[in-house]
Amino acid sequence: MARFMRPDDWERVQIERGRYFNKERPITGYARTARGRIKNIRGGNPLHPVCALKDRLAETHQRFRETYRGVNISRYHVRMPYWNSEEQNLPANYAFVKAPERLTSTSITVVLVSRAQIQAAEMGFYYDGATLPTLRERMKGISFRGLVGNLGYFMTRDLIGEKFPWSHNARYPEFPLPTILSYLGFHLSRDDAGEIYSSFQGAHPAAVGVRKNGEVDIIPRLKIEQYKVTLWEKEFFINSTNDPGAVDADNKHPQVMLFTPGLWTPQVSAHVGDWETYAPKIPIPDRVNVFIANEGNGSAPVERVVKIWQGRSPLPSFGAILSFERDYFAELFANYLEQDWRDERIKIEPLGGTNFDAYAQMLGGLVPVVVDGRHVYCVETVAQLQTRLRDHGNATSPIAQCGRETNNFAPHVREPAGVLLQTEDHVGWVLFDGRYELSIGASVVDAAKLLKLLQDDGALGGNIEQAVFIDGGSAMKAYAVESDATTTTLDLLNRVAAGSRNGPGDDPDGMNLYTLLKLRM
Known part of the structure; x- marks a missing residue:
């Protein structure tokens, strides 16, 4: 009763x-x-x-x-x-x-x-590296x-270190990461010339946007068809996101593939119950894997190269992995090792689907609770709720849970x-x-x-x-x-x-x- x-x-x-x-x-x-x-x-x-x-x-x-x-x-x-x-x-x-x-x-x-x-209206991510002034100071x-x-989430020091069983360095001792206090999820801002600087979509699909006319807009699901990326002065497009089965006419994987915490496969689904120790790897072997994550500059997240892994690679619960076919990587970036690549900002522009041209700012990585007037979690059982959380927000993802x-x-x-x-x-x-x-x-x-x-x-x-x-x-x-x-x-x-x-x-x-x-x- x-x-x-x-x-x-x-x-x-x-x-x-x-x-x-x-x-x-x-x-x-x-x-x-x-x-x-x-x-x-x-x-x-x-x-x-x-x-x-x-x-x-x-x-x-x-x-x-x-x-x-x-x-x-x-x-x-x-x-x-x-x-x-x-x-x-x-x-x-x-x-x-x-x-x-x-x-x-x-x-x-x-x-x-x-x-x-x-x-x-305006939005911001206010970490400046590892420093966060108080609201009064700002x-x-x-x-x-x-x-x-308050709005979104960030990757805390403890989530990267070894404090929790699900901390990155505890789950991936062979792929340790430095402390980088990243905003968790999609973001978009513009420079003084109006150029878009954005990110790859993270685990959760919803976002809050400020339109160019100043209106606040809640978007329950961002739709991105491809990305235009500029890295080390080379421009290329990404058409394969979280699709390990993608192949071309010659039965080869795309030259560049994107993997994010939003990956959902039968293998990922099998670990919803034991997510605390789940440490998935990029499912395509023998590639050059570039880990991208952001760091705050005091007002917005800035996407940078954090690590490069040859061959095997983890899939962290924040940021994204650009996975390159080895020859294509060598063709694009033959001299990258001669550069200080950790200081290199990567320019990412989402294309297609959502009308990104209408927005001045976006902060995403959020889970919707009402979608087009529908209270989607007002159901009767735990099983129904978990299905809705998965379908509308990817909130049951074992990869995403390691980022909280x-x-x-x-x-x-x-x-x-x-x-x-x-x-x-x-x-x-x-x-x-x-x-x-x-x-x-x-x-x-x-x-x-x-x-x-x-x-x-x-x-x-x-x-x-x-x-x-x-x-x-x-x-x-x-x-x-x-x-x-x-x-x-x-x-x-x-x-x-x-x-x-x-x-x-x-x-x-x-x-x-x-x-x-x-x-x-």
Whole structure:
């Protein structure tokens, strides 16, 4: 019988020093009891003990309403269903309540901006090499009034090193990589002359774009027919992407083939259950394999050559592999070893399918949650959900999962979660607080079903046309920002999750915000 969460579904646990920005000593938090834990699945993070943010957040929202009278902001609290990890039917018993309830409820912030009020929009990836200034530091001296919120994911230091079983260097000891804090997914920007600098499509198909006319657009699936690439002053085209069976009329593989974390074959599919140690190789032998990944320049990702592997090659969970037939590589790049190829920027332009000429910027690598008005994950069983996650977002990919610290798309795992959405007239965020005693988070199931409930209750200003999941965890934040030449005011509109890269609570400086969508009002 369906029931709601209860406080006794949790037990006290010690959160080790340093895990949640608790640099001096361990703290006591909460984890699911043994009967509620998820067998054979990496579970969610423990809950931080209750903080005193609630009253300050209410004051912030009231001040926001007075300042931005045309922007809708609302706060909801939902009593969450209990869900046994072995239950295959998805929960449906959600109940809106007036106030947070200890260890049983999740709090939600909804922020909706009328398109007519958006003067300009822009996006960015703000790592400068390995350095990430705070939002306050980045806004210093800049005139801005509006909203900013987190978007996509990046490849953390720990995901490359050996901290986790699924870290790259732990899975591929014979193919180690240096630390390169890459944006995870497709991106597109333009230089001062309007030239496109882009990337190869990653594991997940959705993107957020800013059109040349300044409009924000959510694209549930990018369509790319080929790429035009300039590398070491040589231009060539790529027509084979993630197709190890591709051959020409002479039964030979194409001279250059592209492999990305979006590869899906029967062999890849067989490792969905044991993804943590899965270390696939490029399935075509005896080629020259050039690993391309990006690094931030303080405003955008820049694609560069990182490694060259002769013969065998791994398939990392970020970046892409350009796999060349040996003679063709020698023909194109006979003198490449004489160059400092690590400093060489690669120019990538996507062609066909999506009208990329219409956009000034794009950030992708996202999983859709509403596609052309359809709430695609509002289904009844775990099996149906996993099929939809695979078909619409490639979210079950074992390669893609190795590029995430948190198990965002495991059906039973509740974490801080976020959604960016668009209706006919609005753009906005729906933010599900988590990792707190007073807000236990939302799984992919919870977020999808609550989004539909909020829409049906009229809380979103109309029907959602498109929506995508954004990076959750401790980076899941949205701010109202007022900045001029001398002063910067940051008002956080939701509760920051505890994390290792920023402290819990209010976060007055805007730490750990590596990607942003900025809406100038």
